[in-house]
Amino acid sequence: MNQIADLFSKELGDDDKIEEARLKLLEDPENAGEALASMFQNDEMKDILHDPIKWRESVKKGQGMLLGNQDAAGIGEL
Secondary structure, three states: OHHHHHHHHHHOOOHHHHHHHHHHHHHOHHHHOHHHHHHOOOHHHHHHHHOHHHHHHHHHHHHHHHOOOOOHHHOOOO
């Protein structure tokens, strides 16, 4: 799990990288691989992907969950 969390931190370590990943997924969901691309087939996930703020918050929440942070939803909030 720590290796996955490290990968997330490296690849999605700041807001610019998170947005870059979102734009790549919008361009071609297959960039994420077949398994992850299939996640973006439902309306809720499409809504998150099309909203930069929801996307960033979801990514940060997921990062926090991987790291075992109970307050993951608060990451990056002012």
